Amino acid sequence: MLTKKTLLSTALTTSLTFGLLSGFAAQAETFNFVGHNDTKSAETLVVFQAKSQVSSDLARLDKLSNQQISKALALQDFTGDSKQLVEILIPSGLDAKRLVVIGLGDASKMTPGQVNTLGASVTAYLNKHSTDKITILTAGIADASSNASFAAELAHGINLRAYKFDKYLSEKKPAEKSYTIQVAEPIKATDNYQQLAAIEQGVFLARDLTSEVPTEMNPVHFAAAAKELKKLGVKVTVLEPKKIKQLGMGALHAVGRGSEEGSRLVIAHWQGNNDAPIALVGKGITFDSGGYNIKATGDSISRMKSDMAGAAAVLGTVKAMAMQKADVNVVAVMAMAANMVSKTAFAPGDVVMTAEGLSVEVLNTDAEGRLVLADALWYAREFYQPEIMVDVATLTGSKVRALGKRYTGLFSDDDTLVNELTVSGLAVDEKVWRLPLAYDDLLKSPIADLKNAGYGGPGATTAAVFLQQFTGDTKWVHLDIAGSALAAKDKGVTPAGGTGHGVRLLSHWIVNQEK
Template structure:
């Protein structure tokens, strides 16, 4: 898998600047018009005043906080570039991480020396740097891009390193999710996905793989129906992290459709290649579980993912078929492309029956309708519990991951009524994200606090974002880790 760049922290060495041949990244305050810090003054002296002239220029004034400007091949320095990053010493978390991302985007082979001085949130700067330095090159035949090393010079390196340690675990979880979502479906089969999760037993997770025979014995007819047309066997993988006391675990449930053709309700060819990301919910759950294990979280969390492939075949389920869920409810399959909710229905019910969780959140790239409603800036949030929903939205805000709560209600639920079964799996385009959430709610017990996260618009982007290149974003790993930290670890 892709691992975040290792970052070393050390005290400022004013003699190191002149000989360094990589990139120098200097963090300077927004109102700085003259070099103030010891590092800045040293660089200004070596460049014969060039730094001060830049800081006093209109070009610096136009740079937004968290952004940067390169001064290429500055005279007096061996560095290939001097990157001046605008961020105050007391910059907030968002600005510090954005500033780090500006540096991470430019990390190359010679490495980078970051001069952060007495910046209070230097650890957050390191997280932003690590997240943006990600690249997915597993299937390119050219030599991989060499990046690093990265050294941050700070006032108190031991304190910064201590603060950065759990953040490094978060970055590792985000990278694991991104790798899974970026993988092509001929590589990330259901077998391969399950094997990657089983390997996390080395980190202390308890991992159990339920095969098709197990799922049949449990009565998971809704989930099994989705994978009937595929050569890849359907599975449910259960990951347990028991870092708390004897309390009931918190449950995370993910949709893991490793490829979605739409089944017999075949999708249009244009854009179908992006359906390798239809396992994004399972990818996020997996990344969160990896993070919890790496940072030895003091909480009990169980992650469950339903792994299937939705293919058209002589054995594939048809529109009009009726399947029976583990709960016992029957479902008329109106559209085989509304398959994710069938997978989640059984896994949600299994999670509650087996683990009696204190709360539950599911994630899925569930509907195109959520992209119509919210674009690619926010995940759609649906919930039966204000307390859990508010706590999650607070965690999203803290971590800078966009999320927006949408309504639910009886009128939407009534649209699911079927002529031949207990419910339909699809009931038209209007309110499509909401009716999908209403479908899932039927498989959530009244006593279980629950949120449904529709990440169809946020799991993978066609353009680069602040913290990721084009492709998988890893959205949700940071927010869910923050929720668990705040709600269960205090």
């Protein structure tokens, strides 16, 4: 059984240093937003400078140091361009051990996601140095409101990159650092960060679940993790194999038959208001062997613990909404199974009956994600009558071949939803790209209503069209996050391991589309 301690193994127990967030779960780093105070207690000073502009903080430091800073920057051709980073020798008049100056470029054009990435670069750089107390000066962002937002987004990026999954390491990664961020309006910056800190906790949960090893993250373990959200006011329901079968969800039941635990349907509902809910439907294959169509080539099978990343993302999003007590009605429906090979496993050539009443010929047991999602989509419609459904899944290798790992494949007939999610993706730097819904004729079967593989067509599209058969008249979006669930190395806001991809995208979209 996965315990709460295990789930939070990556988020250290240091509490935040400002009161509005005192009720939150553990964070990887500590932040204190303050006004423009003395900087002499810092071990490291970080100053941001916009292109062709000397910030007031930098000018103040410059006076203390008899022009040494400007001369040092000029010698290193520092112009304030985006991503420029210069560390210079500490001049007289400052007690800090190091001074780091980072270019912003045109700060007015930076998206929140770009500021997050900037914060992540601070973490990446300072992780190479033994410094624990960092003061960040943000006066290069002149407008007070923008300054507060910048500071909050910067802290968000610092924390996202600082996440650690070191449960299985004999040598744990270094302890957290303490950041003081000087802003014109510290209370406003704190307020802005409150929402982002909730989203971090959702991302951290999704990363924890995805990074966990498959024998410690089967459908039963995942259900136990979801039940932890009850403490936040989330209603959690878990359907076991007997109930799944009784409800006629034969596709979900079939995929889980090869494992000892069988399938689970996990429902986590944050009802922040009485509006018709948004249903987030997640694919939760806790390990995908491929079934009898086993993944026998390459090393792809070793990464198949991440085939439940869609379920992890939607559960993390519900946690993010609950922790900020968002005025939204969101339900996550997660179809959980381990796709294993055994004498009880479903086989190529089988026909399974979905709760929708459509029969499906199984041509490929490795196209199992669409099967479990079919019944989950039906359940979300049948029991919650949602206004909108968004399913999230590591569904197809074809999506990776089409778009690579930097874009999520988006499928929908609803232009408004496409536009909204595209805007949110650009804002948080989890970009989406629309792909067509077509080739439904390739899903015709001579012995069943559908077949689960549309051979001869674009795989990501035929998989999406298969799912569309189970959405009824409900507004629907399918997000294929294949390739984005695990990071091979540290990059941007994401350290190596489970990424939590989708939590920030969905959280931004849910909160903003309700306004």
